[in-house]
Amino acid sequence: MSQQDYSFKEAMIYSQRLAQMSKALWKAVEKDWQQWIKPYDLNINEHHILWIAYHLQGATISDIAKFGVMHVSTAFNFSKKLEQRGYLKFFKKEDDRRNTYVLVTEEGEALIDEMTQNYFNSEHTLLNSSLPIKGIYGKFPEFLEVMSVIRNVYGDDFMEIFEKGFDNLGKSFVEEDGRLTSTSNDLKVASGEDK
Numbered sequence: 001m002s003q004q005d006y007s008f009k010e011a012m013i014y015s016q017r018l019a020q021m022s023k024a025l026w027k028a029v030e031k032d033w034q035q036w037i038k039p040y041d042l043n044i045n046e047h048h049i050l051w052i053a054y055h056l057q058g059a060t061i062s063d064i065a066k067f068g069v070m071h072v073s074t075a076f077n078f079s080k081k082l083e084q085r086g087y088l089k090f091f092k093k094e095d096d097r098r099n100t101y102v103l104v105t106e107e108g109e110a111l112i113d114e115m116t117q118n119y120f121n122s123e124h125t126l127l128n129s130s131l132p133i134k135g136i137y138g139k140f141p142e143f144l145e146v147m148s149v150i151r152n153v154y155g156d157d158f159m160e161i162f163e164k165g166f167d168n169l170g171k172s173f174v175e176e177d178g179r180l181t182s183t184s185n186d187l188k189v190a191s192g193e194d195k
Contacts, residue, residue, distance in 0.1 A: 028125050116180055
């Protein structure tokens with residue numbers, strides 16, 4: 001057994017500090033998130049599932065649960081609600097009949113595009129609270145140490161999907177005249193899909 005290099009008191013204080021900060025941060029995130037998606041009659045789980053399915057392009061319900069940090073039954077139930085509204089479709093692959101997969105429909109993609117374009121139509125407490133840091137350092141906080149902790153909890157594949165989602169987001173939208181616009185139509189035209 002290796003010798004521990006921290007005290008129990010230090011460990012308890014760290015854990016409790018992280019818990020309190022996480023709870024405070026989550027409450028602000030939750031409020032901002034709910035205000036953003038409220039006009040679209042979605043809850044946070046539905047929006048998160050739609051977002052994950054959009055970026056994974058053929059995710060299983062298990063993938064959505066894992067990367068959405070939710071129970072499989074939660075992922076399934078809210079995905080079914082999104083299917084009923086026409087935003088997702090369920091399917092089985094010929095070579096994998098045991099898993100249920102979901103894809104975002106054209107209506108779902110249009111909804112994601114609209115929500116992203118209207119992102120700044122709601123209040124963003126955390127963004128506004130981060131602007132002084134960006135003003136001083138020229139960039140938003142990166143949370144590298146927190147990301148390392150999350151990687152140790154959820155694994156490399158979680159972080160790969162996490163980063164893939166944000167890379168896709170960066171490629172999916174451009175800023176023109178102070179507004180976010182989707183590149184999906186440009187991509188469809190360039191690939192010949194929009195004929």
